[in-house]
Amino acid sequence: MRKLGWFFYIFIFVYVCFASLNIEAVLRVVVNGQVKGDFIVSITPDKDILVTEDFLRSIGLKKPFRAKKKTGLISLNSIKDLNFSVNEKKALLEITVDPRLLTPTNVAIKRKREIHELEYLKDNAFYLNYYLRYYADDHLNNETFNGNFEAALRLEELLFYSDLSYAKSESVNSLHRLSSSITIDKPDKLHRVVIGDFSATSGELGSNLLLGGVKIERNFSLNPYLLRYPNLGIEGVLETPSTVEVYLNGALYQRLELPPGPFRIENLPAMPGSGKITLIIRDALGKETVIERPFYIPSRMLGQGVTEYSLAFGFRREDIGKENFHYGRAALLGYMRRGLTDYLTMGLRAEVDDEIANAGVEATTSLFSKAEMRFSTALSQKEGEAGYAGSLGINIPTQKRISLGFTLRKFSKEYTDLLETNNSSLNWAVRVSFSVGPQGSISSVFSWNKNHDNSKTKALSIHYHRPFLKVGNIFLTFQRQWLTSKTEDIFTFGILLPLGKSRYASLQHTSRVGQQNSTLSLSKNPPRGPGVGYRLQVNRNQHDSSGEWRGYGRVEYHHEFGHLIGEYQKTENLGSISLGARGALVVAGGEVHPSAPIYDGFALVDTGLKGAKVRLGGQFMGETSESGKLVVPGLVSYYDNPISISANDLPMEFTLKESTKHVAPYYRSGGIVKFEIGRLNAVEGKIFWIEKEKKVPVEFAGLDINVEGKKIESVTGEKGFFYIEGLKSGRYPAHIFKDGKECRFTLFVPESKEPFINVGDIVCK
Known part of the structure; x- marks a missing residue:
């Protein structure tokens, strides 16, 4: 127990x-x-x-x-x-x-520039734009010849630029320099330095001057994909793994696969203004949820920590177009703005010369992410007299398709900037616009101004716009001006109707006291590449009891090497003609090439093949010349410019390694963009090997050829004959084998324009 x-x-x-x-x-x-x-x-x-x-x-x-x-x-x-x-x-x-x-998931949306690997173009190159025009009446009298010339030379980091104007008539024969400068860009730092002639500003309540000197600035155009505005994002919570579709203003921008838990999507590439982010969420069980967030980004706001500035010193450029080197008083202008938070941007500005000093501050704030308020104030001094000025601006876009705006500016009589054009004492304006859905939109602006001499003016404008016949547009505008001695009303009515293939018909009628004006137009916009555009216009201008008819015609022909323009204008008593030619000469890669006008950047496309069709952003720009090259103008500096060649446009015997190049030229610059196009040849011949010291054809044997790391398999026929398609010129390792015996050799395919190449007898030892 x-x-x-x-x-x-x-x-x-x-x-x-x-x-x-x-x-x-x-x-x-x-x-x-x-x-x-x-x-x-x-x-x-x-x-x-x-x-x-x-x-x-x-x-x-x-x-x-x-x-x-x-x-x-x-x-x-x-x-x-x-x-x-x-x-x-x-x-x-x-x-x-x-x-x-x-744990929250943070997703930073990649901007377009981060997705594509861009090839920057800043080759040492030169181009000269020209625009030549001839004017005369319809009897070829009163002849006038004008010419404008623009030259840009890129040498490493330096861009040299200058433009000229020429005029010749019975009384005038002149050649004038307009502006000249050296520009140095540092896109990675957003820095730009300009030495020479340039425009300079000190910002709100300040001046805009044309100077000759030096300007240093932080320029956001050097990286247009930089997120300079306040960070735009949206957040939510996922119960299960889900597919999230991100829509920006109704357009699908990106599709994401996200884990369960809180999430935030940032860096959405919205531009200033109002809009809406929409998320369509589909969870693991197929349930669909929609999240919407309206947003408003003020145009003058900077993201937190983002800074922009400009500092310019030089001498005023005067009598431009009349005098070549006429410079006046020295001036210094500058401003700096910085985003202190995503909701507040502050700035300082100043301008000074030997007589005037002017300085001020400004602030831009976002009110509850739904409105924008801008405030500026400035003080000035000239000859011991001090002045002041201030401005206030409010912009309120509402969610009911209504937008409200208000501006107020006050100037003391003593206030002056470097332009010394201060006539206004007080002015304000109110803007209201709203959408009525399919019925169109209405906008109205009322402004009031009082000058220092106590004279007053008021103005009211009301604009109505709506779709017409689903494809066109119709608009009505009423304007009233209360001037010192009279009141004037202006009514305008217009219709724009697309006819397809870039053709448009339009009708516009304007009425005011004692005057009626009507214009009927038919036009076709010229393409960016080769093609034709035109405009035909009939106008009737009625003054009280008398009237006048006027006709106008314009034809513009675009070619890869330039543009030709012809115009004819006829009134009841007088006619005139105008003939023009514009284009460019490009020096790149040690060669001279004719081109259409270059307004910013260019690319010299090199294919090595005549007749290759080149497209820019999907638009046909022309065909390559005998040398296999084509100058493509119309590129925008620092942006992604997709240049493409379709393999479907090439003859069957050619192959294209890469069909699209994403390039970004420096400002007023360009370079060579090379596409690798190879000819595919059909190669035939006979293969022998040595048996008992005799050359014996290798019949019905296996044949392997190594082409850029890939194996092409074939067999030989009677008498050792072989036939292989799709080989470019070059040397290829080859291997032949039969009944346990094998031999290795190099197959040489020579350069040839013929589709079939016979390489003769090959003896493998």
């Missing part, structure tokens, strides 16, 4: 010990439907799961975990808003947790 008691106590002790032991197991963990991987966990006898903090971090839970610990481990049962179940057969641990407890 005593032994039985001891046995009972020992049994109870062993049972308690083993019952208190945890079991370690490897389980596949799924959190809110997303597989996280295989983990080692501890399972308690009461079916609780004990894990480490590293485990919770690995499956995406964020701190603080707020859970109880057992033997140094965390109990899943103790975590609030977390449920789990264990499937022993599948070794599966399924966890369902409040998604707000999961």
Whole structure:
């Protein structure tokens, strides 16, 4: 009996010990439907799961975990808003947790420039634009000849630029320099330095001057894909793994696969103004959820930490177009603006010369992300007299298709800037615009101005615009001006109707007291590449009881090498003609090429093949010349300019390695863009090898040829004949084998314009 008691106590002790032991197991963990991987966990006898903090971090839970610990481990049962179940057969641990407890996912949307690898163009090159025009009456009298010339030379980091104007008539024969400058751009730092002639400004309440000197600025156009405006984003919470479609103003921008939990999508590339972000979320169960967020980005706002500035010193350029080197008083102008937060941008500005000093501050703020307010103030001094000025602007786009705006500007009589054109004492304006859906939109502006001499003017304009026949547009405008001595009303009515293929018909009628004017036009816009455009116009101008008819015609022909323009204008008593030619000469790669006018950047496309069709942004720009080259103008500096050649446009025997090049020229610059086009030849010949010191044809043998790392398999025929298609000129490793015997040799394909090449007898030794 005593032994039985001891046995009972020992049994109870062993049972308690083993019952208190945890079991370690490897389980596949799924959190809110997303597989996280295989983990080692501890399972308690009461079916609780004990894990480490590293485990919770690995499956995406964020701190603080707020859970109880057992033997140094965390109990899943103790975590609030977390449920789990264990499937022993599948070794599966399924966890369902409040998604707000999961680690947030931050997604920074890649901008277009980050997606495409851009090739920057700044080759040492030169181009000369010309625009030659001839004018005369319809009897070829009163002849006039005008010419404008623009030259740009890129040498490494330096851009030399100058433009000239020439005029010749019976009384005039003149050649004038307009502006000349050297520009140095540093796109990675957004720095631009200009030495020579340039325009300079000091910002709001300041001046705009043409100077000759030096300007240093931070220019955002050097990286147009930079996120310079306040960060635009949207956030939400996902219960399960989901597909998220991001729409920007109704257009699909990106599709994302996101894990469960909070998320924030940032860096959406919206431009200033109002708009709407829409997210369409489809979860793992197929349920669809829509999140919408309206936004407004003020045009003058900068993102937090973003700075822009400009500092210019030089001498005023005067009598431009009349005098070549006439410079006046020295002046210094500058401004700096910085985004202190995503909701507040502050700025300083100043301008000074030997007589006038002017300085001020400005601020732009976003009111509740729904409105913009701008404030500027300035002080000036001239000859001991101090003046002041201030401005206030408010822009309020509402969510009911209504936009409100208000501006107020006040100037003291003593206030002056470097232009010394301060006549106004007080002016303000109110703007209201709203959309009425399919019925169109209405906008109205009322302005009031008082000058220092106490004269006052008021103006009201009301503009109505709506679609017409689903494809066209119709508009009505009413304007009233309250002048010092009279009131004047102007009514304007117009219709624009697209006719297809870039053709348009338009009718416009303007009416005011004592005058009626009507114009009927038919036009076709010329293409960017080769093609024809025209404009035909009939006008009737009625003054009280007398009227006059006027006709106008213009034809513009675009060619790869330039544009030709012809105009004819006829009134009841007089006619005139105008003939013009404009184009460019480009020096790049040691060669001279004619081209259409170059307004910013260009690319010299080199294909090595005559007649290759070149497109810019999908628009046909021309065909390559005998040398296989074509100058493509119309590129925009620092932007992604896709230049493409379609393989479908090439003869069948040619191959194209890369069909599209993404290039970004420097300002007023360009370079060579090379497309690798190879000729595919059909190659035939005979293969022999040596047997018993005799040349024997290798018949019905296997033949392998290595072409750029890929193996082409073939066989030989009678007398060792072989035939292979699709080989470019070059040398290719080859391998021939039969009945356990093999031989290696090099197949040489010579350059040839013929589609079939016979390489003759090949002896493999």
